[in-house]
Amino acid sequence: MSKSLQAIRGMNDILPEQTPLWRYFEATVARLLDNYGYKQIRMPIVEFTELFKRSIGEVTDIVEKEMYTFEDRNGDSLTLRPEGTAACVRAVLEHGITGGGQTQKLWYIGPMFRHERPQKGRYRQFHQIGCEVFNLDGPDIDAELIVLTWRLWGQLGIRDAVKLELNSLGTSESRGRYREALVEFLSAHLDKLDEDSQRRLKTNPLRVLDTKNADTQAVLVDAPKMADYLDDESRTHFEGLKARLDAAGIPYVINPKLVRGLDYYSKTVFEWVTDKLGAQGTVCAGGRYDGLVEQMGGKPTTGVGFAMGIERLILLLETLEQIPEEISRQVDVYLCAFGEAAELAALTLSEKVRDQLPNLRLQINAGAGSFKSQFKKADKSGALYALILGDDELAQQVVGFKPLRGQGEQQSIAFDALAAHLATCIVQG
Secondary structure: OOOOOOOOOOOOOOOOOOHHHHHHHHHHHHHHHHHOOOEEOOOOOEEEHHHHHHHHOOOOHHHHHHOEEEEOOOOOEEEEOOOOHHHHHHHHHHHOOOHHHOOEEEEEEEEEEOOOOOEOOEOOEEEEEEEEEEOOOOHHHHHHHHHHHHHHHHHHOOHHHOEEEEEEOOOHHHHHHHHHHHHHHHHOOHHHOOHHHHHHHHHOHHHHHHOOOHHHHHHHOOOOOHHHHOOHHHHHHHHHHHHHHHHHOOOOEEOOOOOOOOOOOEEEEEEEEOOOOOOOOEEEEEEEOOOHHHHOOOOOOOEEEEEEEHHHHHHHHHHOOOOOHHHHOOOOEEEEEOOHHHHHHHHHHHHHHHHHOOOOOEEEOOOOOOHHHHHHHHHHOOOOEEEEEOHHHHHHOEEEEEEOOOOOOOEEEEHHHHHHHHHHHHHHO
């Protein structure tokens, strides 16, 4: 017997009962970004593999272990995008939209792909919303990105569940000096490091700071601190960012071990974290990458951005029960029609109502059925009101109007007064 078809592990369907919350979240973010002057860009989900090797770094976990890479029929090595920044940088370079020092404030949304071990809040196909800003080098734009996410958390009702962590990685030169000091220190404690940290010490030593191993974390207590190696420019930039966050009243903590997992970051790095989702605590993260555009073949261009994980934020909304009541209801009014003549009249009437109330969610019964069965479907739809149209109503040019949620008697409404009556009732409902 053949095996039943199913989705690939870690790549999940988003079912009809789940999509209203996704649409609400996506619309809330899109509206906020529009209000802050960000413009949407859409990139392909497949890029040449070299793009990610050059940008993310060949010794990162993503490139070494997690990318979905394959050869196409032309023999080119292609990769499903594991993150959005590199693809966005490639796009702005290819189309020249940051040339001549043009400022660009961009955002994107879509699926990303990493071959990780699936668990709650971590998937192999996951979705992100990201922002990228080019040709602005001050701490003011770093602060704006954080401020707008703070505003988003307020709009979603999750501010009390998230915490902002900050750090500065300095310039590549100061980071290099710190890397040397860190390697020297950790090499003297090599026998106390976990196996993964020993490997990272040779390939990407800053990632040792990110370890979850308790023994290695104990060693790191006495390790050199990045702040002691910052150059004056990075220190001034970081102080400017903190001053702006203080002025905006946004609480934060300095996390000297925050390095992020990608090679291209410099100066500001930040994460919004929560303790409500178990091990997968980061819901939004980003930072500055002033050398990335030049590294990818462009002229020196500053950049800063962030990405937020939609699945984790949806999970956080569900965990905190911050789901607006109106999005759980997909139908406002359900129209029941009995008999062919009534069905024809219902179609005409419903379209006239839609012309007058374009935002009304009106569903007509399909598939005929008895009075009992149609009312059962009306109730199951979640509608606030049922409309009833049969031969008697049709003869009088009225429609029965019955509340399905709460108090209220059935009444008859004239065809030409129906839209106005619904507008009043739906607002009140």
